[in-house]
Amino acid sequence: MKILTFLGAGTAYITTYVMPDGREHTAPFFGVALARFYPDADIRVFVTQGARQAHWGDFLRQAEDYADYITPVDLSDGENEEQLWQIFEAVVENVGDGEEVLFDITHGFRSLPFLSFLAAAYLRVVKNIELQGVLYGNFEARDRSVEPHRAPVLDMTRFVGLLDWMIAADRFTRFGDARDLAERLRAATSRHYPANPKAGRQAKGIRLAANAMDEVSLALRLIRPAETMTAIETLQSRLADGVEAIHNYARPFRPLAQQVTDTYAPLAMGSKAQMQNPVGALARERRMVSWYLERRQYVQAMAIAREWIISWALLQLGFDDVLEKDMREEVEKAIGRANAQRREQHGAFGNRYFETRKSLNDIPQIARALKLYEEIGSARNDLLHAGKRPSAMKAGAMERKIKELCDALQSLPLP
Numbered sequence: 001m002k003i004l005t006f007l008g009a010g011t012a013y014i015t016t017y018v019m020p021d022g023r024e025h026t027a028p029f030f031g032v033a034l035a036r037f038y039p040d041a042d043i044r045v046f047v048t049q050g051a052r053q054a055h056w057g058d059f060l061r062q063a064e065d066y067a068d069y070i071t072p073v074d075l076s077d078g079e080n081e082e083q084l085w086q087i088f089e090a091v092v093e094n095v096g097d098g099e100e101v102l103f104d105i106t107h108g109f110r111s112l113p114f115l116s117f118l119a120a121a122y123l124r125v126v127k128n129i130e131l132q133g134v135l136y137g138n139f140e141a142r143d144r145s146v147e148p149h150r151a152p153v154l155d156m157t158r159f160v161g162l163l164d165w166m167i168a169a170d171r172f173t174r175f176g177d178a179r180d181l182a183e184r185l186r187a188a189t190s191r192h193y194p195a196n197p198k199a200g201r202q203a204k205g206i207r208l209a210a211n212a213m214d215e216v217s218l219a220l221r222l223i224r225p226a227e228t229m230t231a232i233e234t235l236q237s238r239l240a241d242g243v244e245a246i247h248n249y250a251r252p253f254r255p256l257a258q259q260v261t262d263t264y265a266p267l268a269m270g271s272k273a274q275m276q277n278p279v280g281a282l283a284r285e286r287r288m289v290s291w292y293l294e295r296r297q298y299v300q301a302m303a304i305a306r307e308w309i310i311s312w313a314l315l316q317l318g319f320d321d322v323l324e325k326d327m328r329e330e331v332e333k334a335i336g337r338a339n340a341q342r343r344e345q346h347g348a349f350g351n352r353y354f355e356t357r358k359s360l361n362d363i364p365q366i367a368r369a370l371k372l373y374e375e376i377g378s379a380r381n382d383l384l385h386a387g388k389r390p391s392a393m394k395a396g397a398m399e400r401k402i403k404e405l406c407d408a409l410q411s412l413p414l415p
Helices: 030-037 049-063 081-093 112-126 157-175 179-188 197-221 225-241 243-249 251-267 271-276 278-294 298-316 325-344 366-384 395-409
Strands: 002-007 015-018 024-027 042-048 069-075 100-104 130-137 149-155
Touching: 002 030, 002 049, 002 112, 015 030, 024 030, 030 042, 030 049, 030 100, 030 130, 042 049, 042 081, 049 069, 069 081, 081 112, 100 112, 112 130, 112 157, 130 157, 157 179, 157 251, 179 197, 179 251, 197 225, 197 243, 225 243, 225 251, 225 271, 225 278, 243 251, 251 278, 271 278, 278 298, 278 395, 298 325, 298 366, 298 395, 325 366, 366 395
Parallel strands: 002 042, 002 100, 015 149, 042 069, 100 130
Antiparallel strands: 015 024, 130 149
């Protein structure tokens, strides 16, 4: 294991540092205590010129009594941005890929604890380190009633995980993808609670909410609108049931829980309600097109938009089941034939009656819908064929076209 510790230039006080697990050691520098607790570690001591002059000799003499691998790393004072970058790079360069690393931020000068905290988070991603801990000997909270004073050592490791929550929250905000948040929730309940049934039940509730978030994200990603609506309703219930558990075991998620609910809420609808109210389901599916568009998921938006017009035509024609295969194919072919006639006859097309005794011409704004269906289909095909067509649109033009088509879709009247 490698320990990264900082040596400050301020006055050093003999202090008994008490670890979270009860181990303790008395020394003027917490790094000496770490040398005793982890004698086989490779200890890198970051020192400014002032710290080297003031304390390096004393630190080395005491730490060498316990550990064999102690190396000083010279740092600037961090007086400007360039020096701060040099400090950050020095920390990063002293860590190898996949190493086990423990950070000590007790005696860091000025902004060094903050930089080392960020470096810990950065190295977890960039060099895949195994973070063994971020420790802080809390001298300010020492017990002054005894000599030498006793200072508790705080394990700050979980706070590095806040950056993981930030990344997950950013992904959700930008793309509506809750999978990283779900993973964070599961990680927060990774401990076992065999002696505490209530805690075990709450942890299980959080995991169920995480699973529901995964189901919503997957259904959205794979363009399953009906499944998405149902999964969101389930998620809302799971989040509502897990309020207390989230407060107890996943506190970083608390301010995000309502955001997750609000983001997905306009799309929620249970499977039974979808069957009983197909027009309501159609309205939510159209909202889903806008939802995708807002998050720049253009392929999904166009895929749903094309199928939405067929479902819309079925309901306008008096059919109740938009998933009935034969009738769906019949309406799709009728729309295709009408568009072919429109191209050949300068916008005119022959009427077509269905078993409900309604025809294409009975559908409000049918001419507009036919044109929109054709344009959406062309855009969808252009996207799915990866631009491998002589007339393929440039990316910027395609983005603008998709926005226009989605806006036009919103103006078609619901049945």
